Amino acid sequence: MVWCCRVLLRKYGNYVDNLRVLVKGGSGGMGLPRLGGEGGKGGDVWMVATKDVTLKSVKDRFPNKRFLAGVGHNSSVYELKGTHGETCQIDVPTGITITTDDGFKIGELDKEGDRILVAGGGHGGRFKTNFLPSQGQKRILRLDMKLIADIGLVGFPNAGKSSLLSKLSHATPQIADYAFTTVKPELGTIMYADYKQISVADLPGLIEGAHMNRGMGHKFLKHIERTKQLLFVVDVAGFQLSSNTLYRTAFETVQLLIKELELYNKELLDKPALLAVNKLDLPNAEDKWQELLKQLENPKEYLDLLPDELVPENPIEFKHILPISAATGQGVEALISCIRKSLDQQADLDIKALSQERLQSLHTESYRPVKKAPKLVRHKH
Structure with a gap:
């Protein structure tokens, strides 16, 4: 019986249904004051629901669990508007709920192809910022797998x-x-x-x-x-x-x-x-x-x-x-x-409820008061 318990614990240890990761958008590029050049925007970090991906495969492929987007290019004489930093895309499984470390819910990825921005890149330096760039958004996120x-x-x-x-x-x-x-x-x-x-x-x-x-x-x-x-x-x-x-x-x-x-x-x-x-x-x-x-x-x-x-x-x-x-x-x-x-039966009830909501919405719209045009007053000469 002891041997069975060990097998079960080891098997469960191989299954991962939550993951904590660090994501950071790229910093913006420097502007060029003497020519009014604008630095490139830092890259964004996106999460994309992808087929045949598991949280365990994400953990195994990226053991440090850090995802950084590229920095924006500096403005130069040859390129007054710097190019954007490289986008970082994280392939995750469907059925993922994404929250910040303090419990704020960012969103969910329910079906293949769903995507969500999890860390924005910083702006490039320009005139209004004295040509100094801003840092990219940095977050610690929790990925929670909830079966659908x-x-x-x-x-x-x-x-x-x-x-x-x-x-x-x-x-x-x-x-x-x-x-x-x-x-x-x-x-x-x-x-x-x-x-x-x-x-x-x-x-x-x-x-x-x-x-x-x-x-x-x-x-x-x-x-x-x-x-x-x-x-x-x-x-x-x-x-x-x-x-x-x-x-x-x-x-x-x-x-x-x-x-x-x-x-x-x-x-x-x-x-x-x-x-x-x-x-x-x-x-x-x-x-x-x-x-x-x-x-x-x-x-x-x-x-x-x-x-x-x-x-x-x-x-x-x-x-x-x-x-x-x-x-x-x-x-x-x-x-x-x-x-x-x-x-x-549940599907039929959901359809009826949705239809009633739409009818109620149309009813409300049709009875919305319309502003009357002002009357023209004719003056006698």
């Missing part, structure tokens, strides 16, 4: 998320019967008969206290911020991480997962959510499934029996609750259909 997927699997370790992902899609995640098999995000794609594709992300399992960054806390939770919908996966028999931790029933597990999301970011609870109750192939699973279904139909009657730390302020109303067995494939086809239906 249609569906994010949410569950405690060993709930069967990896097995479910392999059944839902062509992904081949590592699967074993011990906790924390998934130590980095895994992406799969559900293919439908009409060629519709839906991306599904299996994320590292939560533990109690994940919102306080225990275990893989924030490394997990940040990824579901950019998924469209959530798919909770719970073991019908409940969950216990180890002999030193409390046993949680399936109902308690659901509430605890909701609570962890709520404490990390309440906005996550606004996402549409589905619930898959796994391992229905195990003995006595049917009785436990019926008990859980009864509790979920009338949660208020049972929430009072839970400790305060387990009770979420805003319980989730699941769009679909399905019994499945990722091991045997029971209920998986029904789940695939529900995922498609739920996402299609």
